[in-house]
Amino acid sequence: MQTALVQESALSFRAVSKRFGSRMAVDRLDLEVGRGEVFGFLGPNGAGKTTTMRMALGLIKPTSGCVEVLGRDVQLEGRRVLPHVGPLVETPALYPHLSGRTNLRIFGAELGRVSAARIESLLELTALDERQDDRVSSYSLGMRQRLGLAVALLHDPELLILDEPANGLDPAGIREIRALLRQLRDQGKTVFLSSHVLGEVGRVCDRVAILRQGALVYSGRVDALLSEAGYFEVKVAEVDSALAWIREQAWGRSARLDKDGTIVSPSPSGRGRELNSTLSAAGFIPDAIGPRQRDLEAVFLELTEGRP
Amino acid sequence: MKLRRQRPTWVLVVVGVLLLGLAMLLLAADPAVAFARHSLWASSVYQLLLVVQLMFAAGAGLILLTTTSRLVGMEYSFGTIRVILARGTGRIQLFLAKLASALVLALMLLIGYWLLVALGTAILVLHQAGSLTPLTELPGVVWVNLGQALLSCAISAGSCVVVGVTISTLARSVTGGMLVSVLFFPIDNALDLILIQLHRIAVPGPWVWVSDFLLGPSLNHLPTLLTSGREVSAGALPAPILHFSLAATLLVVVCWLVTLTLLAALALARRDVLA
Structure with missing residues (x-):
């Protein structure tokens, strides 16, 4: 296992474990994601990726250990630090009976500082501007995924935690997401993403971590791994x-x-x-x-x- | 907006208005409601109040329980709770925001309902008496009782909101929340009826007291207690066996609501969000 020393962490897991009953979902995970990098998080289904991401977002409390987001313990200072994080966990969570635009307006209103112009630009960025007034229930999985990504980007977050962002997208959509992730990296954002599209991870990520049955089996640069x-x-x-x-x-x-x-x-x-x-x-x-x-x-x- | 764009919300409102309209028509045909006769003005108002209050307890209760359950449960069912919480919204803050939204909704329903009742009553009085004099010349005590009836409706609506929000928070889904909260009052009213029957056949036991600690029957009995036993009691609904005093009944209601609120807030604060 190879680990790289990261000077400034956007996200760090320190001996983090999560147990659900008798099952150890995540086992003493130590991981650092540096600021400004695109970090891939890999593992087969049930390896503990989503649990790890949920712990980073304060949705699940670790059984032991500590998760720091942008330098702060997310369990203790979540309300202070999470407004700087853009989440996309598993399938996009949206209101299906409302339009794409209304979804963005509602989530924007909950954040309290999202302009109409920002919503416009995100609809354009995610290529949803033509279907913005249609109900989300009529969207394809790929469109929902793109809208979920727009929700994550609403408040221009410093750190993006994206669980399978390419899920359900066609090749053109995957290419668009790849370009978007590179654009975000160029803007200095940190992206922590899980994916099962390994080729995509290899193309966009600087470093990767691989999880097996809740334990870290590799963390380091993609080129060194390959x-x-x-x-x-x-x-x-x-x-x-x-x-x-x-x-x-x-x-x-x-x-x-x-x-x-x-x-x-x-x-x-x-x-x-x-x-x-x-x-x-x-x-x-x-x-x-x-x-x-x-x-x-x-x-x-x-x-x-x-x-x- | 989340609820406004949902069809069930409007279906419930339309059905509610139609049922109220139907009730007003039936009341117009009721011989006990006779605004044309001066001696029956006050009793007509009380008869009217009895019906509309009973309708509010049942109808508005159902609307509020299902609507508030959807308001909270949809965040779990759609998974949007994880987006809201992952943005740094505090869990207690979210719970209180939902509770406040639901209370505003209840207030709107209460105001809307009573405005419709006022309008229907005015039309009924005009139809029967030719003018609004039977209302303008009502004795002061009737207006006081009307205010007390309104207060009991407000307490009942507030209780439904707390029950709906807390149970949905505990159930963490639209279906589960709606099912349990809609069944909550029928179950404790049914339990009260069983206790009353046991009491009638003189089976000794602690249920004599248990009955007074149930939320639904306490709310049912509240109008009678508030109006000191005047004719505005929702007599068709089961009441506690021993009849606590007004203060004790209010204390029972408050204890229920505080306990439910604390349980839900604690559960939301402590449990992992797996939606």
């Missing part, structure tokens, strides 16, 4: 003999064959250049050599289900 340090992918014509030759070398005993016929091998010096020259000298001219990059889905499954 790269298999010191390993290279080698494409060569004589796969079997090349692999056998590499394995005979002292530096190459851990080399293996990937499913697609690519050799995954270390290098004598840790650099691809030496691997290329060594193989060429042995008579195996590589067609291509590149650093080994793992698929996020494979890493996710490996960490959450123990698959190789």
